[in-house]
Amino acid sequence: MIPTSESDGARERLRDADRGQLLLVSGLVVAVSLVALVVLLNASIYSENVATRGIEAADGEALEVRAAVVEETGARIDTANRNGATTGSEIETGIEELNQNLSGRYARRGGIAVVEPVATTPGWYLSGPVDDSTTIPDVNGARSFSITNESALPPTDTGNASSEAVAVVFNDSATGTTHERYLYAEGDDVVVAGGKNGSTPTERCRSPATGDAVTLAVTGDRFDGDPCPGVWPAGLSDGYDVEFENAGGAGVEATATVDTGTEPTSATALTVRDAVYDATIDFRYRTADLRFKTRIRVAPGEPDA
Incomplete structure (x- = not known):
């Protein structure tokens, strides 16, 4: 039997100690990395939420103005049709007047709203009695x-x-x-x-x-x-x-x-006259935080289906 020297045993104990220290250091590095990752992720989520809240608020304002533009354009089209002022140029004049009104209204709120006529579709406006002869x-x-x-x-x-x-x-x-x-x-x-x-x-x-x-x-x-x-x-x-x-x-x-x-x-007394069926407009809205632009077709009272 060959006896093991004391130096060999010491070297073995040192190797075990080195492996333990390496595992400890590795665990510490992994822990620090995870903490850093969590901090960075939280900061990123917070920044995105703040930015998103700002965008949603600005978008909501633009959509509010857009809804007002659609409603007022539709009202002008229908009023013109009922009154018999139904050429495309007359509707475009009404949209230009709307643009002036909106510009003044939203300028006081720090926004710039622009509405420009693009095109209109001609049609017919009818009202009155109908019967089996009506087509x-x-x-x-x-x-x-x-x-x-x-x-x-x-x-x-x-x-x-x-x-x-x-x-x-x-x-x-x-x-x-x-x-x-x-x-x-x-x-x-x-x-x-x-x-x-x-x-x-x-x-x-x-x-x-x-x-x-x-x-x-x-x-x-x-x-x-x-x-x-x-x-x-x-x-x-x-x-x-x-x-x-x-x-x-x-x-x-x-x-x-x-x-x-x-x-x-x-064959009845049905009133039939030229009309504007729909209008296409360009709408732009700008504030210090937002630039919004879209093309809108306005046809009030059209079915959803």
């Missing part, structure tokens, strides 16, 4: 379309609505499909129903009858001011026709602005 042909868009009856609605039910009820018919020749929207009385209620290709309709909504006159907002999916989902037929192709059935007996009057190159026709 609105080749429609590419409709907005603020509503019908109101002046006398009692025909009494019927879903089984006979297709032949007896007041109807607005959307004839989509591109797909060979018709969409019917019916309005009639049933007992003590007035009912809105919808059908397709002349089939038995499905009731959409009803309301207690409180008098003869009710209003169906066709593009707004509302009946006498309350929501009535599904009135507007989704997915219509460009160039559809709008027609009316059984409307004359109930004294139905319609109001609408339509995008079509063909003048609507009717």
Whole structure:
């Protein structure tokens, strides 16, 4: 047996001590690195949150101004259409006046708002009585379309609505499909129903009858001011026709602005005149912290679908 020398044992103990120290130092380095990483990450998150809050506040202000621009531009278009001042140049003049008003209004708040007209789409504004002779042909868009009856609605039910009820018919020749929207009385209620290709309709909504006159907002999916989902037929192709059935007996009057190159026709006293269907504008808003620019198409009362 060969005895182990004391020097060999000492060297072995030193190697063990070195490994222990190395592990300790490595652990310390890792711990310090993790602490530094956490500090940097927290600083980054804090900076991003502060910056984001500033951006969201500025964006909110720009969006507020944008909403005001859309509302006021739409109001000017509709007012001009109702008053018969409906050429594109007159609308552009109104938008330029709006630009001056906005510039003064937001300059006092430290912002610069600019609205510039780009283009307008011509159409037709119609209002008044309609009947089976009334046709609105080749429609590419409709907005603020509503019908109101002046006398009692025909009494019927879903089984006979297709032949007896007041109807607005959307004839989509591109797909060979018709969409019917019916309005009639049933007992003590007035009912809105919808059908397709002349089939038995499905009731959409009803309301207690409180008098003869009710209003169906066709593009707004509302009946006498309350929501009535599904009135507007989704997915219509460009160039559809709008027609009316059984409307004359109930004294139905319609109001609408339509995008079509063909003048609507009717044997009734329906008023039809040139109109502006929509307007495209450039909007810019600038403050010390924000530069916002966008192009907006304004068509108030257009259906969501």
